[in-house]
Amino acid sequence: MAKKPQILLLAAPETSASVLYGLYDVLMSVGAVYLDMVIGKPGDELLDVKIVTANGKPFRCIGNIPVEPHAAIGDVETPDAVIVCDMYTTIYDVPHGRYPREIAWLKAIHAGGALLSSVCSGSLLLAEGGLLDDHRATAHWAYRDMFQRHFPKISFQTESVLCLAAEGDRIVTAGGVSAWHDLVVYLIARFCGYQVAIETAKVFLIGGHAEGQSPYAVMTRPMESNDGPITGSQEWIAEHYATANPVEKMVERSGLNPRTFSRRFRTATGFAPIEYVQALRVEEAKQMLEMDQISNDDVGAAIGYDDPASFRRVFKRGTGMTPAAYRKKFQRIARIAQPA
Template sequence: MTEAKKPLIVLLAAPETSASVLYGLYDVLLSVGAVYSDMVSGSPGDELLDIKIASADGKPFHCIGNIPVEPHMSVNNQATPDAVVICDMYTSIYDVPKGRYPREIAWLRKMHADGAMLTSVCSGSLLLAEAELLDGKEATAHWAYRDMFQRHYPKVAFRNESILCLAAEADRIVTAGGVSAWHDLAVYLIARFCGYKHAIETAKVFLISGHSEGQSPYSVMTRPMETSDAQISDCQVWIADNYALAKPVEQMVARSGLNPRTFSRRFRSVTGFAPIEYVQALRIEEAKQMLETDAQSVDDIGSSVGYEDPASFRRVFKRGVGLSPAAYRKKFQRIAQIAKPIAAG
């Protein structure tokens, strides 16, 4: 009897890839079917997935941290995998990867045309955007790339709150958020190709719990200052210290000397935010930092950042962060409890 062909999953990596993502995915996916039974009964099972590492030319290289990588194959390999995982390809939030991965992008287009599922972790989705495979679709990456997607890939509906974006699953495209979102993607791939039972068992082996609350609680507002528009730049500097004042947008408009409609248009063009959204994001960012480190009541924190109505503060906070102020404080206090003994020395 002929042995059933294992699903082939290819991990696409480059020198800009994090070793934790590449080798974490490799270890977890390779263990499916084998390790759980060994741990609970002392009898290892069969590996259910065929996992290969690929790079542009297939030659050994060093990834981030000078960690050696020996790929199994190059992108010239003609075999069509069941799925490709584009590992993170780190780039600065100012450095759009135009023209940086031509061979990888050509291969991704071909693999997708041939029927492979394409998935990505973190900045790996930039390659899918460069390949124009995300045009007209929802997708995610690390929250820090929100502005890059809005400015340079406007045809992509960027979901900065998502850990695992399945909106384009029917088109065989799934994207995952920050680097640790590879956990969620791994569980998804195991369930898809090996079944729910193996996904649960593997999660138990590696203590993978997923990020059910999404990226929003971890997101930080990125505030690159615009220098080409002096009036808007001046308002950005001013509002950074005056976000708690009453009617801050009206004060920025008056400061700029522009009419409200022109100000709003130019402000959005420069920052990616409507003026009131920008103010709210600044206020919430400050409130988050206070909740992490300050013992003040939630109502007092809301008042100090510009919300006299506690209900309004809670509503805006939860809409932006995905958690109530109290739940956010509780979540990050756990981290503080781990860090405090170390900080105390």
């Protein structure tokens, strides 16, 4: 019998049980469960799936859920693929130096021919190891600023749920924790074929995230405590985002010349001033579209856009969806969360 493709799940105490065990359940079922459900007779498992950690010892992951790894990373040969599960860190806490053994191992097995993939914050390990340098990559949208500040050689793709830009170099990154759905379908198709991937998706009702991350992304707005004029501008625009000529007014209030203001604002926030205003307005519009019943044009006017076309253009650029499509999607979620 031919050797099964081996996929290793790299985990740590900072890993979500939903990601680790969700991946494990789906990958272990490939080839077996679909036939069992359709004809009442299980097929052969097509993948060799193992959970690995730095030391191979039992531990508890997020939520105090017990995990018993199959092996330590030093005890396994180069696999066909590794999935770096999410390893949670706050948006302020770059995990430099936290996973040296794991990163060294990832670099070694990648050099040996393994495909590396990551879910959510798992891409931070690939980033720290330099494996994503000069590539486009993704993680959860909340880590955008962290990547831009600490890993400038990486082009962070906020909108992507599954980023295949570095696929040719055997690296694939996935966005938020539920993006493992998209990643697992990709890996099954790659190692077992398209039809098996479709069958597995049918078993688990995995539909993917065709619209990307952008509709879910929320603007992160950390206040820059070391630059008083910029912090003051952030505080002011948070209450006056609908005002006319907002950037001009922020510059006037700051006492800085426009060029200096723009440079310091970008350094502090990661946004150009007008981008910041637009992102803030879109966030306010999203909240209104999610819950309110006023017209789309009235939403645009309420946040500072008298021209409906301008509102639709800015909103779609920020979310990947028109205001009408966004309203339909998230009010449907609201009805599920708050049934009549």
